[in-house]
Amino acid sequence: MHRLAFLQLNRNKWKHFLFFLALLLIFITVPLALNSLQGAHQQVESDITFYARGSYDLLVRPMDSADPLEKELGIVPENYIGFGNGGISIATWETIKNREDIEIAAPVASLGYFTGVESTFGVYPPDADYMRYTLEFATTDGVTSYPIEPTYMCALLKYETEMFTYENIINHDNLRNNCDEVPAFPLPITYHLVVGIDPTEEEKLTNTSFASIAPDSSLNGTGSWYTADYPNATLLPIIEVVDAATSLSTNLSVAKLGLSPDDILQFRDQLGLVDASETEDPTLPTSFFQQKDTPEYNNLIEILSTQDTIENKDYNLNLSSLINAFDQNKQGIYLTEDGELDTIESHPELFDLGYSISQGMSAASTYYQASKTPYQLTDGKLSVNILDVKNGVPIYRDLIRHGNTMVEVFNDDALTPEDIAFIPDPVDTVVMGEKNAQLAASPLGIYQFEPARYIGEDKKDSIELEPTMTPGSFVTPSAKGLTNMEAAVTVKGEEAIDAIRVKVAGIDQYTDEAAEKIEAIAQELRTMNLNVTIVAGASPQQVEVDVEGIGLVEESWTTLGAAGTIVSEWRITNVVLSVLFVFVGCAYILNRFTFWRITKENDTLLLSQLGWTNHHIQALWSREVLYILAGAAILAIPLLIGLSQLGGLTTAIYLYQLIAVITTTVFVWFFVRKAIPKMLQPSKPKNISIKKEQSTKRRSLVSRNIYYYWNYIVSTFIQLAIVSTLATFVYLAINETVKQTNATVLGQYINVQVNHWHLILVASAYILAFITLIEALMSLFKIRKQEIKQLLSIGWQQKDIFTLYMKEILLWTGCALLIGNLASILLFVVLYTLNWTIFIVAALSFASLYLFITVLAMLVVWRYVSK
Numbered sequence: 001m002h003r004l005a006f007l008q009l010n011r012n013k014w015k016h017f018l019f020f021l022a023l024l025l026i027f028i029t030v031p032l033a034l035n036s037l038q039g040a041h042q043q044v045e046s047d048i049t050f051y052a053r054g055s056y057d058l059l060v061r062p063m064d065s066a067d068p069l070e071k072e073l074g075i076v077p078e079n080y081i082g083f084g085n086g087g088i089s090i091a092t093w094e095t096i097k098n099r100e101d102i103e104i105a106a107p108v109a110s111l112g113y114f115t116g117v118e119s120t121f122g123v124y125p126p127d128a129d130y131m132r133y134t135l136e137f138a139t140t141d142g143v144t145s146y147p148i149e150p151t152y153m154c155a156l157l158k159y160e161t162e163m164f165t166y167e168n169i170i171n172h173d174n175l176r177n178n179c180d181e182v183p184a185f186p187l188p189i190t191y192h193l194v195v196g197i198d199p200t201e202e203e204k205l206t207n208t209s210f211a212s213i214a215p216d217s218s219l220n221g222t223g224s225w226y227t228a229d230y231p232n233a234t235l236l237p238i239i240e241v242v243d244a245a246t247s248l249s250t251n252l253s254v255a256k257l258g259l260s261p262d263d264i265l266q267f268r269d270q271l272g273l274v275d276a277s278e279t280e281d282p283t284l285p286t287s288f289f290q291q292k293d294t295p296e297y298n299n300l301i302e303i304l305s306t307q308d309t310i311e312n313k314d315y316n317l318n319l320s321s322l323i324n325a326f327d328q329n330k331q332g333i334y335l336t337e338d339g340e341l342d343t344i345e346s347h348p349e350l351f352d353l354g355y356s357i358s359q360g361m362s363a364a365s366t367y368y369q370a371s372k373t374p375y376q377l378t379d380g381k382l383s384v385n386i387l388d389v390k391n392g393v394p395i396y397r398d399l400i401r402h403g404n405t406m407v408e409v410f411n412d413d414a415l416t417p418e419d420i421a422f423i424p425d426p427v428d429t430v431v432m433g434e435k436n437a438q439l440a441a442s443p444l445g446i447y448q449f450e451p452a453r454y455i456g457e458d459k460k461d462s463i464e465l466e467p468t469m470t471p472g473s474f475v476t477p478s479a480k481g482l483t484n485m486e487a488a489v490t491v492k493g494e495e496a497i498d499a500i501r502v503k504v505a506g507i508d509q510y511t512d513e514a515a516e517k518i519e520a521i522a523q524e525l526r527t528m529n530l531n532v533t534i535v536a537g538a539s540p541q542q543v544e545v546d547v548e549g550i551g552l553v554e555e556s557w558t559t560l561g562a563a564g565t566i567v568s569e570w571r572i573t574n575v576v577l578s579v580l581f582v583f584v585g586c587a588y589i590l591n592r593f594t595f596w597r598i599t600k601e602n603d604t605l606l607l608s609q610l611g612w613t614n615h616h617i618q619a620l621w622s623r624e625v626l627y628i629l630a631g632a633a634i635l636a637i638p639l640l641i642g643l644s645q646l647g648g649l650t651t652a653i654y655l656y657q658l659i660a661v662i663t664t665t666v667f668v669w670f671f672v673r674k675a676i677p678k679m680l681q682p683s684k685p686k687n688i689s690i691k692k693e694q695s696t697k698r699r700s701l702v703s704r705n706i707y708y709y710w711n712y713i714v715s716t717f718i719q720l721a722i723v724s725t726l727a728t729f730v731y732l733a734i735n736e737t738v739k740q741t742n743a744t745v746l747g748q749y750i751n752v753q754v755n756h757w758h759l760i761l762v763a764s765a766y767i768l769a770f771i772t773l774i775e776a777l778m779s780l781f782k783i784r785k786q787e788i789k790q791l792l793s794i795g796w797q798q799k800d801i802f803t804l805y806m807k808e809i810l811l812w813t814g815c816a817l818l819i820g821n822l823a824s825i826l827l828f829v830v831l832y833t834l835n836w837t838i839f840i841v842a843a844l845s846f847a848s849l850y851l852f853i854t855v856l857a858m859l860v861v862w863r864y865v866s867k
Contacts, residue, residue, distance in 0.1 A: 022771045023632035023664070026585045028639055029767075031656035055205060056104065057518050058502035058525070059533045060096065062087025065498070066531055069375060069382075075541065075557045077373065077476065084110050084498030085369075090485065092528065093497055097201065101521055103505035106205045108446060109196035109488035109496040112369040112402070113471035114424050114481060115189045116238070116326030117222045120358045121319070122344050123183040123254065124337045126166065128311075129158035130257040130264075132304060133183045139247045139393060141475060142465040143454045143550050146393040148188050154179035155257070155304045157264055161276060167264075167288050171301050176289075181354040183254075187333070189363050190246055190469040192325040192480035194238065194424070195446050196488025196496060205501060206447075212428035213237045213484045222327065222359060223425030226406075230420040233365065236487040238326055239428045241447065241480050245320035247469050252317065252335070255309040267303075271296045315339060325480040326426040332357035365420045366403040367491075368471040373397060375545065383546040384474060394549050395472035422490060424481070446479040450556030455544070457552055465553065474547055583726075587719045589664060593671050604676060618676045625668050633661045702807045709780060716776035717816045720853075724820025727766065728845040729827055735841075736832045766852075773856055777809070781864040788865060802865045809857045814850060821846050 065087060070076040086109065097105035123133060132155045137148040155169040156179070168180050178184045199210035212219050223235055271294070276286040291297045315335065322333050322341060332344030332355075344355055373396060376383050388395040403422070409415045432447045452475055454463040467477040488496040504521055507514045522532045535558070543557045607617050640653055706713065781788075791801050821842045828838055 019775070020628045020632050022775075023629055024636055024639075025767055025771070026589070026664070027633055027636035027657055027660055030582065030585045030660050031640065031653045056106070056501040056503045057507070057535065058504070058522055059535050060088070060500040060502055060525060061498065061531045061533070063529060063531050066533070067372060069377065070533075072377065075543065077375075077555065077557055086492045086496045086498055088497035088500065088530070089495045090489065090497070092530075093198075093500055095528070096500060096502065096525065101505050101517075102502055104201055104204045104501070104503035106201040106501045107196070107198055107485060107497045108499045108501065109485065109492060110446075110498050111194045111196060111483070111488060111491050112367040113191035114194045114236075114238075114326070114367045115191050115363050116324075116361065116424055116426050116481075117328060117330075117364070118189065118358060118360045118362070119187050119328035119330070120178065120332045120344065120356070121185045121187055121250070122332060122334045122350070122355050123185075123252065124335060125182060125350075125353055126156050127337075128256040130259040131156045131183070132253075132255045132257050132307065132309070133179065133185075134253040134255070134305075135185050136251045137188045138249050138251065139468040139470065140249070140466065141247075141468055141473065141550060142463055145249070146468065148393065148470075149391045150174075152179075152185055153301065153305055154183060154185075156181070156183065157257075157259070157267075159264055159268075169288055169297075169300060169304055170292075171305075178358070182350075184355060186358060186360075187319075187323070187328050188248070188469070190248065190323065190325065190328070191368060191471045192246075192469075193446075193477045194236075194367075194481035194483060195479045196483050196485050196491075197446075198485050202482075205503070206432070208430060208432065210239060210430070210482060213239050213482060213487075215484055215486050217427070219427040221425045221427040223361065223364070223423040226361060226423050230365075230406075230417045230423065232418045233420045234422045234487070234490045235425040236422050236483050236490070238424050238426045238481040238483050239430050240324060240326045240426055241432055241478070241482065242324065242429045243432050243447075244466075244478065244480075246323040246325055247466050248319045248323050250315075250317050250319060252315040254313045254315070256311040257304070257307050258310050259307070267300055271300065317341060324429075326424060330357070330359070361423065362407045363405045364424050365422060366401060366405050369400045369402065370472050371398040373474065373476070381546065382543065383548070385548045388472070390470055390472065393468050393470045394474075395470070396474040396547075397472040399472050422487075426481075430482070452476070452553055452555045454550060455552050455554050459552070465550070474550065474553075583722050585660070587715075587722045589667060590715065593668070614676050618672055622669065622672045625672065626665070629661070629665060629668060633657075702804065702811060705804075705808050706812050709784075712776070712780050712783065713812055716772055717812055719772045720813055720816035721820040721823070723766070723772075724817045724845070724849055725824045725827070727849060728821055728824035728842050731845070732824065732828050732838050732841055733832070735837075736828070770852075770856065773813075773853060774860065777857060777860040781805075781861070785864070798865050802861055805861045805865070806854075806857060809861070810850075810854065813853050813857070817846050817849050817853075 061084075065084060067076050088107070093105060093107050096102060099105075121135075132153070135152045135154075138145045139148060140146065150172050152175060153169075153171040154175055156166040157169065158165060159167045164181060166181050168175075170176065170179055174186050178186055197210065199214045202208070202210050211217060217237065219237065220235075221238075227233060227235065267288075271288060271291045272285060273288070273291070274284045274286055285291055288297065288300070317335065319333060319341070322329055322343075329343070331346065334342045334344045334347060334350070334355075336342055344350055344357055373384055374387070376385070384396055386394045386396060387398065390399075404415055404419050406420065409417060409419055452465045454465055455461060465475045467473040467475040485496070502521075502525075504514075504518050507517065518534055522534055525532045541557055542554050545553045545555055547553045604617055607620075608614075612620075636657060637654075640657060788801060792798070824845075825838055825842055828834075
C-alpha cells in the first residue's frame with residue numbers, strides 16, 4: 001500500500017508538488033499571519049498601556065466651561081485650562097484633594113496678564129555736540145514684526161550751563177526722566193500670563209519646588225517697596241518661569257546733526273528762552289523742557305526729526321534674551337559703541353556720566369483678562385479673526401482691563417492710593433524646561449506647549465510662532481508667572497479655580513482596569529456638579545487654522561479618547577483580516593480537494609472494478625494525501641523557526657501551526673472517507689439529460705463550455721473571489737484605520753509599529769491564488785486534451801482554440817474578481833465610512849489581479865494548445 005501511494009505521487013509529480021507547495025505555504029503563512037495580527041494587536045495594547053497615560057488623568061472644570069469645539073469635534077486647543085473666570089471654590093478643591101483614591105489634585109486659577117518692574121535701555125554716550133536718537137520697540141509673532149507705539153525721539157543738543165552740558169528735546173513724557181544728558185529709554189511694558197497654583201500639589205505633579213510662593217514664605221521682591229505708599233494693596237508673590245524669552249526688539253537710529261551753536265541760539269529764541277545766568281526772574285523759561293507741549297516746542301520736534309545728518313548709525317537689536325517678564329532687567333540694558341548689547345551695571349563709569357537704572361512699577365497694579373481664542377468652524381475649516389489692534393499689535397482675544405496704574409492714581413483726583421488693590425511681587429524664578437515629545441496628551445495647560453507653526457498656503461514653509469508681549473496674542477502663551485491660591489482668591493474671589501488636574505491613585509499603567517477605575521471616579525466627581533473630562537488616553541494632533549494677519553498655521557490640539565479609538569479601530573481591522581485570511585486558506589484546501597475528487601473519479605472506478613474495497617481505496621488515497629500533508633508540515637517547522645529568529649514572532653506561532661495541521665488532517669480524513677462512496681455511485685440519467693438540455697439553450701460556445709465544465713471551475717471561482725475580497729479589503733481597511741488613528745501623535749507611533757505586519761496577508765493570498773489557478777488550469781486542460789485534438793482534426797487553428805479558451809477563462813475569472821471586489825466594498829462600507837477612495841482602490845486591485853491572471857492563463861493555455 002505504501003509503495004502504491006508513492007507510485008501515485010511520482011505519477012503526477014508536478015501536480016503533487018504544487019499541492020505540497022500550497023500546503024507548505026498554508027502551514028507557514030496562516031500561523032505567521034495569525035501570529036502577526038495577534039502581535040499587531042498586542043503591540044497596540046502594549047503601546048496604549050505604556051504611553052497613553054500622561055501627567056494626570058482627569059480634568060475637573062466648572063459646568064459649561066468646555067470649549068465649544070470640544071463638544072463638536074472631540075478635540076480641544078492645547079491650553080484649554082489657561083484661561084477662565086473661575087467657578088470652583090477652594091472648599092470643593094479641598095474635598096477632592098482629601099479623597100483616598102486621589103493621588104494629586106492640582107488646581108489652576110488663571111488670573112490674567114500682568115506686568116512687573118520696568119527697566120532701562122541705555123545707549124553709549126554722545127560722541128558729538130548735536131545728537132538725535134530715534135528708537136522704536138517692536139514685538140513679533142514669529143512671522144510679522146509689530147512696532148510698539150510710541151516711537152521715541154530724543155535730541156541732545158550741547159548747551160553748557162553750570163549744571164548741564166546738553167539740553168534735551170523729547171517727543172514723549174516717558175522720556176522725561178530718561179533721555180537727559182545721556183541717551184536712555186524706558187523699556188516698554190510687557191504683559192505675561194499669571195496663574196495661581198497650590199505649591200504642594202504642583203510639586204507632586206511636576207517634581208519642581210514652588211516653596212518660594214508658599215503662604216508661609218518670607219521672601220520679598222521689588223513689589224514690597226510700594227506697600228507703605230499703598231496700604232490697601234495686597235502683595236502677589238510671583239515665581240517667574242524663565243524658559244521662554246520675551247519677544248522684544250528695537251530699531252535704533254543714532255544720528256549726528258548738522259547744527260551749530262547759532263542754530264541752538266535760534267531755537268532758544270523761537271521758544272522764548274532766556275539764559276539762566278542773565279536773569280534772576282524764576283518765572284522766565286530757561287530750558288527747552290519748560291516749553292514742552294507748546295506749539296513752538298512741537299514745531300522744534302518736527303524740525304529736529306527731519307534735520308539733515310552728518311553721520312547716521314542704525315541698529316536692529318533683539319532684546320529678547322535680556323528681558324525678563326516681571327523684573328525686566330535689574331542691571332539695565334546697555335548698547336556699547338561697538339554695537340554689542342551689555343548691561344549698565346557692568347560699566348560702573350557710566351553712573352558718573354549720569355546713567356541710572358530705572359526700577360519702576362507704575363503699571364504693575366493693572367492686569368488684563370483674556371478670553372479663549374474665538375475659533376470659527378466653517379465647512380470643517382478653522383479660522384481666527386483679528387478683534388482689535390492695541391499699540392500697533394493685533395489682538396485676537398477679548399480683553400478686560402482691571403485695576404488702576406500708579407500714574408492714574410497720582411493724576412486723577414477721583415482716585416486715591418487706597419484704589420491700588422494689589423501689587424505683583426517677583427520673588428523667585430524657576431526653570432520648567434522645554435516640552436518633551438509625548439505620545440499622550442494630558443497637558444499641564446500652563447507651562448509648556450507644542451509650538452504653533454506658520455506653514456504658508458503651499459504648506460512648504462515652517463516658521464515657529466511665538467506670543468507677542470501684549471495681551472491677546474493669537475499664539476497661546478504659557479504661564480510666565482506663578483502665584484499661590486491665596487493670592488488668586490484675592491484677585492478673583494473664593495471661586496477662583498478654573499480647573500483641577502487630578503491624578504488617580506493606585507494606577508501605574510493605562511490598562512483596561514485603570515480606565516474603568518478612572519471612569520468610576522469621574523462619575524463620582526460629576527455628582528458634585530462639575531464638568532469632568534477624562535484626559536488619560538488622549539493624544540495630541542496637528543490642526544490647521546487660517547489666522548487673519550498671519551496665514552495658515554498648524555497648531556497642536558488634544559484629541560480626547562484617542563487611545564480607545566485606536567484600540568477599537570485596530571481590533572476591528574485585525575479580526576476581520578484574520579477571518580478573511582483563514583477563509584483564503586480554507587477555501588484553497590476545499591477547492592483543492594473538491595478538484596481532487598473530480599480528477600480521482602476514473603481511478604477510483606477502475607480500482608473498484610479490479611476488486612478493491614472501499615476501505616482499501618480509501619486507505620490508498622488517504623496515504624497519498626497524508627504523505628504530502630506530513631511532508632509540508634514537517635518542512636514548515638524549521639522554516640518557521642528560521643523566521644522566528646528574525647524577531648517579532650512569539651512561540652504562539654507553533655500553536656497556530658499545530659492547529660492548522662490538525663484541522664487540515666481531520667478535514668482530509670473525513671473528506672476522503674466521504675468522497676469514495678460518492679465517486680462510486682452511478683450518475684443519474686435524469687440529471688445528465690437535464691444538464692444537457694439546459695446547456696443546449698446556451699447560445700455562446702464560451703458560455704456553454706463554462707457551464708459544462710462548471711464542476712471543475714466553481715471551487716477556483718470561489719477561491720479567486722475570496723482572494724480578490726481580501727486583496728482589496730486589506731489595503732482599504734489598513735489605510736482607513738491608519739487614517740482614522742493617524743491624526744494623533746500616539747496613533748502615528750502605533751501605526752508605524754504595526755503596519756508592516758499586514759503585508760504578509762496580501763503576499764500570501766496572491767501566492768495561493770497563483771497556485772490555485774495553475775492547478776485548476778492544468779487539471780482542466782488535461783481533461784480537455786481529447787477536445788483539443790478533435791478541434792484540430794476538424795480544421796481549427798491553434799490560435800482559434802487559444803482564443804476560445806482565453807475568452808472562457810477571462811469571463812469566469814473576471815466575474816470572480818468582480819464579485820470579490822463588490823464584496824470588499826460592501827464589507828468596507830459596513831465597517832467603515834463610504835468614500836471615493838474605495839472605488840479607485842477596488843478598480844486598481846481588480847485591474848492588477850486581472851492582468852496577473854491573464855498573463856498566467858496565456859502561458860498555461862498556450863502550453864497545452866501548442867502540444
